[in-house]
Amino acid sequence: MEVAGEKTQLLVLSQNPRDAADCHIRVAGQLVEGGAELKLLGVTLDRTLGFGAHCRSLRRRVRPRTAQLRRLTGRSWGLKEQQLRAVANGYVRGALEHAAAAWLPATSKTNVELLDREMRAAARVVTGCIRSAPHHGVMAEAGILPVSARRPALAARMMAKAAALPPEDPLHQLAMDDPPRRLKLITGWREVGREVLRELRVELPVEPLLPKRPPPWTPSGPITFNVGIGALPAGAANSTKREAALQHLASLTQCAIWAWTDGSASGGVLRGGAGALVIGADDSRTELRIPAGTLCSSFRAEMVALQKTLEHIIENESGTDPVIICTDSMSAVAALREGPSAQRSARGATVWQLLRKASAGDRPVTLQWVPSHCGIPGNEAADTLANEAAALAQEDVPLDVETIYRAAVRTARDRAARERPSYPDPEHKAATGWYRELMGTGYPPPISNMDRTSAIDVHQIRTGRWSGSAQFLHEIGRNPSVDCPQCRSLGCIAARCRLCGEEADTPRHILLTCPGMMGVRLRTQAIGNILPTPEEVRRSDAVAALVAAFRALQSH
Template sequence: MYADDTAVLCAGNTIEVARERAQKAADALTRWARETKMKVSGEKTQLLVLSQQAKDAKDCRIKVAGNTVEAQETLHLLGVTLDRLLHFGPHCRRLRRKTRPRINQLRQLTGRSWGLGERLLRTVANGYIRGAIEHAAAAWLPAAATTHLGVLEVEMLTAARTITGCPISTPRHAVRAEAGVVPMAARRDALAARLLAKAHSLPPEDPLHAVAEAAPVPRLKSVTGWRDRGRAVWDRAGVELPVEARLATRPPPWTATENVTIRLDIGPLPIGATASMRRSAAEACLGALPQCATWAWTDGSATGGVTNGGAGVLIEHPDGTTEALREAAGKICSSYRAEMVALKTAVRHLLEHPPLEQDIIICSDSQASLATLRGGPAAQTSPLGAAIWEHMAALVAGGDRRVHLQWVPSHCELEGNERVDAIAKEAAALPQQGVPVDVRTVYRAASRMARKEAISNWPDGWYRRLMDGHLPAPLPSTTPREVAVDVHQLRAGHWSGSAQYLHRIGRNPGRDCAQCNSLTCRAAGCRCCGEEEADTPAHILLRCPALMRLRLRHLGNIHPSEEEVRGSGVVAALGAAARYLQSREAT
């Protein structure tokens, strides 16, 4: 028989008290193992002293199964290296050694003009590199010192340069934005906020819930953790208690679902169908459903898709009477969650006030919500989804009643959908105090806030003017690798096709100057138009006379603004034209 290892934490106001309690714990473990005919491996046991005083860790030892175990500088537990001060410097250095071979493998997958597409490169980097760095990161990353975060930041920047093809001289903020890599500080804040929300979603008797609610007086201002950092992130993101309790048990897979049908389409529609075409198809689909039924229209509303959620329900009875239900969905709320709250409100009301008709038809314009419910009762991972299925199962239990959930298109002047949309907007104005927020919404709100803060900290320069507070959208999957590299380099401001950039790094020496940073140097002049202005990305994209016709064709303006040339398609066309004008074929 074999058993896995265990960990014991013993605390005391002095090192002697803590050591004595650790010895008692070791003796108790050894005695229990002996009684159950198991053997404790004392030679594999580790001991770590957590103390701000270095002298406490000196000459500290205990006896385990006849073996002397001395205190070490670090301890490896569940994939995390702990140190005496819990600054996690050794752990960050260990992660650096672990990720460097992975980054080298990522380099082997792409080059300047060949290799995997950008979307696949991002997937590999996020799963293979960032996944290794963020193992159990919610527990240790909020407590790591800023200098140790810099060790991991260098590795993620290297991966970002591999994804984008940008040279090492490119500003860090531009490389991260082009590669879609979030700074480690932003990830730290988002993970801390999510762990705090998860702890609050646990039952009150859970030890982690008690830790989240505790408010001890900190002894050292320089020491932080997921609880304190998570609270600070919550304050900046506007998140407030309560947090929705996590789903304790899912509905059993044998829950009756025969009389519940969910449909996510209204029939075949051509690509680019107009609003009238979608409305006609929806009316034909709804007309095929039983008309002598109770109809419920649901909709969710959230300001900007992120705040002040409201759930609206319109119930139409066969006798012509209608009911309007409104419910607040939360101060921090996504459109998806508002739609789920609306569906729950509808089925709960129908369960509390059972209609006489056998058929109940619920119409919603949220494909995401219906797709989640379509997985069945046992596939639900949120309390909302489980509650909706529980109510629907109770509606159809013990009778011939049938429930049909039907997707309908939005913004096509479908009467029922337009009426419930107005009800949902009214519900968004209801008081939001006391409405619980779920863990996923907290995480997304913290991530948005962290991204906004990272963007606001961009230094003044070409990239900040070009993007104007926006993150670039990923390039289309069909973009060739060579074109994608040119797009990233031009937007980031360090283009390998620029004479000025090549002269600055010593690859394009002039007659009178071998290398300099001056934009007025003759060796830095634009080779496309032949003028004295340096061929910086701003010159290529905004002002180069040789590319006037192309800018006029794409943008309708020969002197566009930074906002107009931000898109990847325009940048790719101008970069390709500049490359062609510099080639031997053009000359």
């Protein structure tokens, strides 16, 4: 290998500036002077690893992207909010988080704040919220986590990925070792990741990463994936689903090995259990109960059930009898239907390997989706077994990287929700604590089937800064009175509600207490109360109806 001296960079990592003074080396006859920064694979490193220069560079890179996102927000022709959120996460956040798992855990809070400002700007574009709206409310309404909250989740994913690698891999060895640190004030992804794993109570080892996948042209046996049971009307009753499913199942080969699988997870995130009922061609019945892990999604529990069922059939049901496996997880059947080379998890790749073994010798294997909780005997039996499996010991079940990462994201999101500020005292109803009063520590309901103008009104009034409020307009000087051109006092006469005139028309007043809105709140189907609680008015359709009525009554 020939080293190019003219392309070589030199950086001294030290918290003492004297260590980097007059530092130079000679490479291939070229004199290389030590610099204050070094750029490696798109990441700018500095002497103390504070990553200030890198964060400032990212801000310059992201601002044009936010401006382009803003150009897509026309109220009559722009993208829908769900699309804007996808663009913000992929186009803006994607640029900010380039290789972030390696450098973001070590970045100082001051520099992380630079990136948070850019994500808040993107969140304001998505929601249409005003610049002065509280940051915690804007980010929650946009469904975007702050960069500072993403920091522990990315570190946990990096640590889990390293732990999932083979022991001889250098990154695995680096994650498991604890070498002395030269920069003692820097906390990297290893330390932050370990702390998050301890918080999640995740014990090593981690399930190995995705194995080498076969090419898409690799032949497979007669494997069939069915995600339908015939035409069903929208919103069909459970009895209709049951009859359609039983009729479809009766059309399949009856002289076969029938298996019913199901996965269970508490709240879809905790204590996974996989259950299966296998009925052999000789009418023998085998019940399988398998724990799926302390942290587990319903999808992962379903895949565990399919894997253990196929393993049981391969080991105990030899012969050429067809195999029919029924599951109520359409997502699992759809993911497997994409083929072995399209699997994104090690569990999916393993299931496909087992499907190939089960279909050896031209043995037909069918994966059939069936509707859940509609009284199909086999499905109900598998559901009972999955619930029983969830109560088994889970500590020895290794977790996969994706499950750990999602759990870390949920923990960060819950922490951000718990840290929302509340009112400093009951008499001071400022915008800062309004979002905590309205939403508590929950998440805002999604907005769907709503035009852009109504969606913006919902976001603004829920965050406490609504552009249609007389109080807010007076605060920014757009609603002056003879005696007061502009002030922030809620007792000012110019800030009073234009319907009742009793007090300032803050979002809390409009949604909860305004006498002029009592009839509207009573007639609104989602509320049905003249003096509702915050829990009764937080729904997006309820807020949109109240805001529209408030505007209409003012015009009258």
